[in-house]
Amino acid sequence: MVMQTACRTPGCVPLETVIAIAFPRLNKGELLPGIKESDGGTFKTNILLPLSEVTRDDVLDALPPGFQGGRKTWERVCLQLRDLVFGRIGGLVGNGNEEIEDRRILAEYIKNAMEDYLARDCRAPPLGQPFNNNDGDVDGGAKEILEYNGGVDIIQGSMEGSANFIIRRHELEDDDDKKEETRQSSAANASTTS
Numbered sequence: 001m002v003m004q005t006a007c008r009t010p011g012c013v014p015l016e017t018v019i020a021i022a023f024p025r026l027n028k029g030e031l032l033p034g035i036k037e038s039d040g041g042t043f044k045t046n047i048l049l050p051l052s053e054v055t056r057d058d059v060l061d062a063l064p065p066g067f068q069g070g071r072k073t074w075e076r077v078c079l080q081l082r083d084l085v086f087g088r089i090g091g092l093v094g095n096g097n098e099e100i101e102d103r104r105i106l107a108e109y110i111k112n113a114m115e116d117y118l119a120r121d122c123r124a125p126p127l128g129q130p131f132n133n134n135d136g137d138v139d140g141g142a143k144e145i146l147e148y149n150g151g152v153d154i155i156q157g158s159m160e161g162s163a164n165f166i167i168r169r170h171e172l173e174d175d176d177d178k179k180e181e182t183r184q185s186s187a188a189n190a191s192t193t194s
Contacts, residue, residue, distance in 0.1 A: 004051035010127060015050040019062065035066040045072070048084075085110065 001020045007013060023031060025040025037043040045062045047054050063070030089110075093102035116131045117124060125131045 002051070005046075013048045017047040017049060017051045017054050017058075018044065019047070019059065020044045032066040035064065038066070 001022070003018050003020075004015055005018050007016055021037075021043045023038045023040055023042070027040070029039055030036060031038040035043060047058050047062050049058060060069045060071050061076065062072055064072045089103050089106050093099045093106065095103075120131065
């Protein structure tokens with residue numbers, strides 16, 4: 001069975017294709033070596049594309065080698081996830097030289113989030129919520145303040161509770177001047193359109 005589904009999870013692709021392959025229960029062991037579901041279960045995989053855009057190569061990339069032509073390996077999965085995260089970071093803040101500091105801030109946050117995730121046996125907090133102090137016995141550790149040339153402090157440490165991971169942008173005099181110019185320009189535009 002192949003179907004297109006909508007994903008409402010934040011950060012998820014809006015439409016994805018799900019493939020489900022049902023195997024009969026024959027009590028003879030795995031029909032396809034290495035595919036445990038082939039002993040009377042249903043193998044499921046997904047492709048992060050709408051059904052109308054899925055190609056034969058996409059299907060083969062989503063199937064493990066136990067299926068004829070299948071190419072899905074842990075290395076491919078890890079590279080796909082890495083590229084998805086990097087692409088999402090670039091999509092959020094940009095990929096130019098001016099946004100290097102913004103990408104560094106997001107990468108540092110993700111690094112700390114993954115360390116907390118691993119420390120809690122790969123259990124994620126509820127969507128949009130920080131890790132709770134009761135989720136595991138994790139030492140918050142000493143907080144270390146990293147200062148970057150871009151005028152940003154990142155207070156590193158465990159992401160337990162709230163406000164343990166703080167990103168502060170320093171107000172620079174040039175930034176204040178730019179804000180004042182923007183306010184004056186906005187006010188002038190508003191008065192000419194009235």
